[in-house]
Amino acid sequence: MRAGLALLLVGAMGLAALAASPAAPAPANPPGVVDARQAHEDYVLKCQGCHRPDGSGDDHSNPAMRGVVARFLAVPGGREFLGRVPGVATTNLDDRRLANLVNWTLYRFDPAHVPAGFVPYTPEELGRLRANPIRLDRVETRARLVAAFPQE
């Protein structure tokens, strides 16, 4: 009888677990991200080839985004840099999909460094920034901004 009760209990727990998993609410989109699946697909198509699936990059072909990319938001000129850097500015996506992608990238690869009062990029802002892309001085510009990162 006691064994039967235990079995029943285990069964009930299993059922509860089963019921709980689909009931868990889907994580809400981060601010500024309209469609996270679209952002992920655009990341795969436009960014991942160089920046790697996990945004890790390397030290000789493409810089890392993971754990770094949102730190640019903390230095003067950093927000503009992220909109003008060639990989962002010259990507063949419209401003709406680009804003969706850039905001998603910040939260996907560097959520810890997104400033508390971060206002997401809007399509209008990115449209303005990408009209004036950084070209040959991108490495120097990046190095200058990285040197200004607040100490951790």
Next chain:
Amino acid sequence: MASFDRLIEKLTRNTARSTSRRSLLALLGAGMTGAAAFPVLPVARAASHTGASGGSAHAPVSSGNIQDPGDRTSCDYWRYCAIDGFLCTCCGGSVSSCPPGTEMSPITWIGTCTNPADNRAYIISYNDCCGTSSCGQCLCNRNEGDRPQVRPQSNNDYNWCLGASSSVYNCSTAVIVGVALDKKL
């Protein structure tokens, strides 16, 4: 000069005496028959071999899966829609793996190709294999979605081996990394 004349005259008369006009016909006939029979010889067949893959000397390689149709040693295989390079399938590797002794580049050219089995667009990563000199087999250059070099991140003429430890290019794979969304934002 006179001795030369006599020599030629003697040779000509000898030839005329010892050959008949019919022997010329016999010789020509034998030559024509021989020329017609030459392509049947194994030497000729080896030189002009064309396999089922159209000009390639490689045996066809297929997945055996009706969801992934086609010959992977042929440039017409659906996953190769944006490829520019030698097929690793012809070089000792496969459509998704590098030949022994080469290293797969971690940075890649990525595009989408439509699978004829379900008409959906799949995201394909063309990882190059690097480290030994060019394979030289099954060169394909289809370039769908390729952009000019002013868009370096969308151009496949760059050597994508620059992300590997050796930048020497050997061949290209075509790995499925996802399915494209039907509905765009």
